[in-house]
Amino acid sequence: MIGSHPEFEHIPTARRPEPRRSRSTRNSSKTTPLGRHFAINACLAPLYSLEGMHIITVEGIGNCRRGLHPVQERLAEAHGSQCGFCTPGFVMSMYALLRSSKQPPTKEQIEDSLAGNLCRCTGYRPIIDAFGVFAKTDDSLYTASPSESANGKAICPSTGKPCLCRNETDVNGNESSLLSSVKTYLPSSYNEIDGNAYNEKELIFPPELQLRKIMPLRLNGFNGVRWYRPLKLDQLLQLKSCYPEAKLIIGNSEVGVETEFKNAQYGVMISVTHVPELHTLKVEEDGLRIGSAVRLAQLQDFLKKVIAERGSLQTSSCQAILRQLKWFAGTQIRNVASVGGNICTASPISDLNPLWMSTGATFQIIDVNNNVRTTVAKDFFLGYRKVDLKDDEVLLSVILPWTRPFEYVKEFKQAHRRQDDIALVNAGMRVHITEAEGNWIVSDVSIVYGGVAAVPLTAGKTESFLVGKKLDYGLLDEAFNLLKEDIPLAENAPGGMVEFRSSLTLSFFFKFFLYVTHEMNTKGLSEGLDVANMSAIQSYTRPVTTGTQGYELVRQGTAVGQPMVHLSAMLQLPNFPLGSLVSSSQKMCPVLTILGQLDSSKKRILGQLSMMGRFLHLMSLLVLARSLESLWQTPMIMQKLLQIK
Ligand SMILES: Cc1cc2nc3c(=O)[nH]c(=O)nc-3n(C[C@H](O)[C@H](O)[C@H](O)COP(=O)(O)OP(=O)(O)OC[C@H]3O[C@@H](n4cnc5c(N)ncnc54)[C@H](O)[C@@H]3O)c2cc1C
Ligand code: FES
Structure with a gap:
């Protein structure tokens, strides 16, 4: 990764050994920090893959002896840790976000960065409240006394409306708090050694690593396992010709699961994270060229930039992929998982493969003799986790074509949970509408579903039926009938919930129809939508979470019933x-x-x-x-x- 980026990388992880800070670097926050911080899952990061990187762990950023980091401190104070199992993960996600943000993050960014962290105990309110103080927001929300409205009533910092959330004392002298989540933030560093404020000790990228020259790697592991890290495409192809069966690794988010949980064993592994030719991100005349080793988080940033520069007409496909990526796993996975890894895994529930297929993307494949061939995404997936790639071939890049005027692309995904969950059914749909003899008709359409078979399925009969027709409500019944034939789900189909998943295939298409109808209507070329249907065309955006917990404080002369920080919280934050x-x-x-x-x-x-x-x-x-x-x-x-x- 270092070879492909101008900057070095810091990899904050939960529970990983921290390289010792050298004397010269300790407390030297004045030095300009180099590098970018990424939160990743320690359990899916092979040690070899981190060579040359600075690993920051939850123990490294602060502990009870040296002082807790403000992120740790806040979580403890806001009662965001109970059993403490999830706590290091939350801390490191927040830490990585803060270290990688030039500006204070927004509340949305904070919540997005925590999407890959699950907590069973606390509920998420105290955790989100805890980190809210780091958001770029109205400081008055985090002061003890809520502001007052014109009539003298307190204004709730959460809702902005008059309320009773100010602490009150009842007739019996008991303190009652109806808004425990909004409190003054009083730093309470737990320093037993030197008592310095923590920000004096922020970790920097180790100078030793800055000077380190990136080298190709050949490492021997247990049981004869070999790990190679080439630095050029030539070296990769040479290795592939020597070891055709070698496993290519990028983010390891798929291979790691295979080896950890499915007993898969690979004797030779080639990490292609440092091969610059696989990291291409280029705007070209006919579309975008996306290298197979490009990480999904990188792709998100790139797509945002391209959409902003090119406008919406040419980028309908880019927008659909960007929207789909929002619900793809969590930040920690998107920080490592690659475009090529997702494609070559050929998972039937891949969120992106139906989109590559429906957008008309093509894949460039290179063999060990440097021959490059191109295949359309639609022909690439041959069977369950089987792709059109020989042992002596490597996926080089993806070409995503620009969309034309009146060409619309839409993504769909339904899972049990919005974030960090795999799809029950997903889909990618594209239609191109052109004018013929005064009518606006479908000239080209592509409808592809994932999660319904061993490979993403194309609704071929429905597509043929729609071509040449005017897209209107009269087509829907026949289209639904054909869709049922195109996407059959047997009663015993793997994944279960057959009726629900079948109905999803139809409702996705209906939503797509409404979306396109609405888009054409905005150009005055189609009738408008019923108000009742308008909500179906909007992509889901989750509002920022707000929540309060109301309870009565009854003093009984003991700690019972009091909202006190539990003692073990301070111990859990650096480590469980x-x-x-x-x-x-x-x-x-x-x-x-x-x-x-x-x-x-x-x-x-x-x-x-x-x-x-x-x-x-x-x-x-x-x-x-x-x-x-x-x-x-x-x-x-x-x-x-x-x-x-
Ligand atoms: C917690 C979690 C959540 C997830 N959520 C989602 C989700 O919401 N949606 C979804 O679709 N997937 C999801 N996944 C699956 C996974 O993240 C993706 O498939 C990921 O994109 C794989 O990329 P990688 O770089 O980690 O692949 P790796 O594990 O490194 O490699 C995967 C496979 O691709 C092959 N490969 C990689 N690059 C090439 C190349 N250039 N040429 C030939 N072969 C190559 C490898 O040899 C290997 O067989 C999730 C996984 C986890 C662990
Ligand atoms: S799982 Fe989050 S505190 Fe227990």
Whole structure:
């Protein structure tokens, strides 16, 4: 990746070892930071693929000893962490967004950046509230006292309307808060060592890595696995001719799942992330040229730019792909997953393949002898996860043609959940309407569905029926009948929910019909839509989340019922506490001494656990170990730390 970008990359991940900060770089935030920050999923990032990059982990950005990072601090204070399982992921997503934004991000950007993070406990309100303070927004929303309206009533910072959300004291002296989520932000750094404000210590890109020359890699792993990283297309083709069966890797978001969960094994892997010829992003006369190794997040940025420059007429396909990418996985996946990886995986539920097919995209393929051939996307998918690519061939690029006047493209995806979910059914549809003898008729149409068969299916009969006809309501019944024939779903079709999915295929087409009718109507070439149907043509945009939690605070002289930050939150934010069994030859054994450097809070935890162990008459003692580099080291280190009687 470094070879293909002018900048270096930082890869923030949750729970990964952090390279030590050198003395010269520590606390030197004045140095201009180089590089871009990407949040990625640590579990899908092979260590080899990170060579030359700066890995920033949740432990690295702040901890209880050096001080929590403001992102960590906010999450704890706003009650955004309960069991703490998801917490490192949320922290790193937010951290990466802040580090990669030149301006404070908007609330929409914050929510988008968290789309790949799931939490089972807290609900998302406290998490989103916690990070809201980093958004470019009205500061008054985050002050303790809501502003007042003309009649003296408090204005709710959330809704902007008069309300009772100001804290009040009832007749019994109990404090009642109807808006717990909006509170003053008081930084509460948890510094046991030097007490510096955290922003004095923001991590920079290590100078050692700035000086590092990018080299081709040949690494040997366990069980004879070999990992190559060529730096040029020539080198890649040479490797491919030596190892035709070698697995190409880009984002590893597909291969990683295959090897982790499906027991797939690949002896030779070629990472093509540093091959510049596969990273092309070019505006050409006949369309866009998109290199196969281009990452989806990069493609999003590029499409936005092209659409802004070229206007809507030529870019209907670009707009459809951009809209589809919004609902493609989450940020962490889009930061690594590539265009070519998605195409060559040929998943029946790929969100992009129906669109490449319907837009008339073509694929350029190169073989080990440097011969380049072009195939239309429609002919590329041969069967279940099978594509028209020989062992000695590599997908080079995709050509996405410009759209013509009166040519409309639309994307569809229905999943159980909007974000970070795979499609139940998806589709790409395109129609070109031209004038013939005073009538505006369909001259070309393409309707492709995903999630309905082993490969994306083209609705051939429906397409033939529509060509040459005027697109109006009278066509719909026949088109629906033909669609049912084109896209049959057997009762026992894989994926189930057959009736629902069948109805989706029809409703997608109906929406497409309404969309095109509306577009033609805006040009005065078609009748208008019923008001009742207008909502069907709008792409879904999720409003920024707002929410409040109302509850009564009843003081009982204890912490019970009070909205207090729970103690373990501060420990969860840098890392989730690890548990390990330490065996003992005697029962009821107390911990006599703790060897090594543990701060007081850890000693307290160990002490409490020791008491608990005695109380429960357990043969073994559960020890919580924090800040240890890896799980598998824990038992060994804890044996050393504890002197057990
Ligand atoms: C959490 C999660 C969510 C996801 N959500 C979605 C979703 O919403 N929609 C969706 O469609 N998919 C989704 N996916 C699937 C996945 O992200 C995509 O298929 C992704 O685009 C694959 O790209 P990659 O670079 O990671 O591929 P890799 O895993 O690196 O490679 C995938 C395959 O492509 C081959 N390949 C790659 N480049 C080339 C080339 N140039 N020439 C020949 N072969 C090549 C590789 O050899 C390999 O077989 C999701 C995956 C995960 C893990
Ligand atoms: S899963 Fe999010 S705090 Fe438990």
